[in-house]
Amino acid sequence: MPNATPSWxxxxxxxxxxxxxxxxxxxKTGRVLMMAWMNQQALHETQQTGRAVYWSRSRQALWRxxxxxxxxxxxxxxxxxxxxxxxxxxxxxxxGIACHTGRQSCFYQQxxxxxxxxxxxxxDPVIKDPDEIYS
Amino acid sequence: MPNATPSWxxxxxxxxxxxxxxxxxxxKTGRVLMMAWMNQQALHETQQTGRAVYWSRSRQALWRxxxxxxxxxxxxxxxxxxxxxxxxxxxxxxxGIACHTGRQSCFYQQxxxxxxxxxxxxxDPVIKDPDEIYS
Numbered sequence: 565m566p567n568a569t570p571s572w573x574x575x576x577x578x579x580x581x582x583x584x585x586x587x588x589x590x591x592k593t594g595r596v597l598m599m600a601w602m603n604q605q606a607l608h609e610t611q612q613t614g615r616a617v618y619w620s621r622s623r624q625a626l627w628r629x630x631x632x633x634x635x636x637x638x639x640x641x642x643x644x645x646x647x648x649x650x651x652x653x654x655x656x657x658x659x660g661i662a663c664h665t666g667r668q669s670c671f672y673q674q675x676x677x678x679x680x681x682x683x684x685x686x687x688d689p690v691i692k693d694p695d696e697i698y699s
Numbered sequence: 700m701p702n703a704t705p706s707w708x709x710x711x712x713x714x715x716x717x718x719x720x721x722x723x724x725x726x727k728t729g730r731v732l733m734m735a736w737m738n739q740q741a742l743h744e745t746q747q748t749g750r751a752v753y754w755s756r757s758r759q760a761l762w763r764x765x766x767x768x769x770x771x772x773x774x775x776x777x778x779x780x781x782x783x784x785x786x787x788x789x790x791x792x793x794x795g796i797a798c799h800t801g802r803q804s805c806f807y808q809q810x811x812x813x814x815x816x817x818x819x820x821x822x823d824p825v826i827k828d829p830d831e832i833y834s
Contacts, residue, residue, distance in 0.1 A: 594729025671778040
C-alpha cells in the first residue's frame with residue numbers, strides 16, 4: 565500500500581479542523597519565532613522537503629513559509645508533545661525574519677506595567693520594511 | 700468601572716472556545732517545555748500571581764500548573780504574537796519537570812528515520828516516576 569498514510573502522521577492528534585499547532589524555534593539561539601498550524605499534508609511535506617510548510621487558516625491553503633518573502637525555514641528537528649497535539653520545529657530562519665511585520669520573531673509584544681496598568685509593548689525592532697519584503 | 704476587563708486582556712484574540720495558545724519556555728535554557736491553552740481568566744491570573752495558570756480542556760477548569768505536583772512555573776515574561784492568538788511565557792520550572800510523564804519537556808518525541816521510515820522516538824529521560832509525582 566504505497567499510498568497509505570505513513571503511520572507517524574497518524575500518531576498526531578489533529579483537532580476538529582484537521583490541524584495541529586506548530587511552534588518554530590531558532591535552532592541556534594533558541595528564540596521562539598512563531599506559532600502556526602499544520603494539517604497532515606503540511607507536516608508530511610515539511611518532513612519530506614526539510615522546509616517548514618504550514619496551513620494558512622485565513623487563506624485555507626498550504627503555506628510554504630517564505631514562498632513570497634524568501635524567508636524560508638530549514639527544519640533540523642521535528643518533535644511531538646506528550647499528548648500529540650503540538651509540534652516543535654528547530655529551524656534555521658533564512659533572512660533572520662520570521663514575522664510578516666519584518667521582525668525576527670512574531671512574539672515581539674511584551675506585557676509591561678505602566679502606571680500600574682499592564683499593556684502590550686512592542687519591544688523588538690523591525691529589521692526590514694514589510695513592503696520591501698513582499699514586493 | 701473597577702470590574703471592567705483590563706484592556707490588555709481584550710487585545711488577545713481568543714478562539715471560538717475563548718482560548719489562546721500558550722507556550723512555556725524555560726527562561727534560562729530556552730527549552731520549550733509545553734504548549735497549553737489559556738482563557739481570559741487564566742491569563743489574568745497568570746499576570747496577577749506570576750505563576751502560570753492554564754485552562755484544562757479535558758477537565759474544563761482552570762489549571763493552576765503544579766497545584767497537584769508542586770511543579771509550578773514562575774513567570775518572568777509574557778509575550779503576545781503579531782496576530783494576537785498565541786502567548787509566550789518565559790518561566791522557571793520548579794522541580795525541573797513540566798511534563799506529566801515526568802520529563803523536563805512535553806516535547807520528548809523526536810521524528811527519526813529508521814530503515815527509511817520516519818517514526819516518533821522518545822529521546823528524553825523520565826526524571827521522576829509520574830506515580831511518585833501525583834501521589
